[in-house]
Amino acid sequence: MSLIRIAWRNVRQRPLSSVLTSLSMALGVALIVSVLVILNTLRSTFTRNVHGFDIIVGAKGSRIQLVLNTLYHISQPVENIPYAYYLEFTHGRFRRAVEVAIPVCLGDNYRGYRVVGTVPELFEMELADGRRYRFLEGRNFKSENFFEAVVGYIAAQKTGLKVGDRFKPTHGITTEVEGHEHDPFTVVGILAPTGTPNDRAIFINIEGFYLLEGHALDRKVRQLPPELFSPQVRAMVFGQQEDEHHHEHHESEKNTPAASHQHEHSHAEDHHHEPLPLVEREVTAILIRSHPISSLGLYKAINKGMIAQAVHPSRELGLLFEGLLGNVQALLLLLAVLVTVVAAVGILVGIYNSMSERKRDIAILRALGARRSTVMTIILLESILLSLTGGVAGFALGHLTVWALSPIVLEQAGVDLGLLSGTVYELLILPALVVLATVAGYLPAVTAYRTDVAQALLHNP
């Protein structure tokens, strides 16, 4: 018989004690696995560039707020920046440094889910891991159809929106503050799950967003001097001021009750709407995928200017995690390790307490020819088997816990944990358990080693 089989038999000889000690070990390991998987998945999801953008441009202010608000649809919206500045990335002085620039307008919600005004090109991009957006139903919205919308997977599930439904966004980013209802948009597509926060958002055509009440910039109140912009952009934006008369006519029409009624019924034929003049537009943020060789220069150039700031989302979130969640993770892991160590002490106590009644058994093994080192090894193997049994059960329990929590995390943070999410650190747990079990089993093993066979045989008939 192998020593492992002998040790396993001995473990099974004390079923209650073995099950309880393994169970406590399983709980400790499950806790470690849960903490590692959840926090590391969150960290990697937040810090890697899941959306495929390396720079976010927004109003100067809190950098982390800009990232959380723009990419993760949490936190408060930041100030807006002129649309003209966005055009610098598509037509102006930054255009050569940029592969893709996606404008984002925030400020509305539908039943608590963020409504994001953007362009259809967002869904034509690859996500960072090479995946592409897919539509479970319907299609992407079209730039020429101003009042079309696409709904993220979870937002669709929670709001019940389906392709063909019409909904009215509400002003404000949450339902806590009651804002006025905007004009309706028609859902033309439901996104397949992406495992990103975009699953929790509703995307509307930015042109439709601009035409909603209160979304046009009052040029009389606030204007940046045209000199701040490149000649190409100046020509595009400020050249439009000649059309002002036409636009004011349009606005005055829209602000009358009769016009509003008519307006609502005409959304299916969006070509009847005139787009908002560029000079009256703002964006909340611009998502940039830059050319790799130009990234650093672009980043510096934006930040040197006075209009906006550029942030690297993964860097900002990395700092946030290290500063905040890093300590939380360390604390939780410490707690989990303590639980595991207590479980190991339980194994020590369990085996050690059994030693006095097992002296006779040990003496018999020795009388049958087992060496001192052999009986010591058997006791150590018992400790290791108890730990590993608990450890394997803990792995399963931990991943099941993560799996059970994943819908909640997906809804709250937009991060898909999945049953098989894991970290490389988990690979260290089993070797660590073997070391821990060896330490825990050492004292009883030494007791077994020192058993006086002759005395045990004579005095334990």
Next chain:
Amino acid sequence: MNQPAPEKPPVVLELQGVRKSYLLPDGSRLPVLNIPHFTMLQGEQVVLMGRSGSGKSTLLHIISGIARPDAGKVIVDGVDITQLSEPARDLFRAERIGYVFQTFNLLAGFTALENVLLAMSFGRRRADEKRAVDLLTRVGLNHRLDHRPSALSVGEQQRVAVARALANRPKLLLADEPTASVDVGHQKQIIDLLRTTCEQEQVALLLVTHSPEVAEQFERIEELEELNQVETSSAAS
């Protein structure tokens, strides 16, 4: 012509000047054994009698290498085991000496078959399950292979103990009061089993007892008090 004398079997056990004493709490030593000379031949069956506390078990521990004598030689199958290191003595015991205890001493967590296989686990040879099954069949337990000791009768437990002691084809089998825990009816069965199986396996049997009924079944009976030259025999067992 005279027939040539039959060849004498080789000596399996030889004790030469074996002494053993125990250290007492006051620092003095209590002599227990002093056996000038004792031999057993291959296949020989010897009963060693002695009253309780006469040092019988201590002698078996010395012969099996579990305990070391203070002086003298213990030669088993041509090897003086007093010259071996403890691990070497353990290995020697695993491979060449069988042991039957007074209370059978089967391990409770193991089946009858596993108890026999256990004895084969500490030598250099691989455990031979076929032999283990064969031995248990020979002692009439082929239908009890997977039973744990708690599910076996006293007589069946002792038969497993005998099969276990013979598992490694030892040269010498030591039996320490193997009938002390059983009723008179079972005593003869156990002695018969031990004698028959040892005869079949050509194993020398040294059986310790204080029972005259058991002793009278053997041709060679040794009294420990006669072998032992220690003055006081109030030694610890």
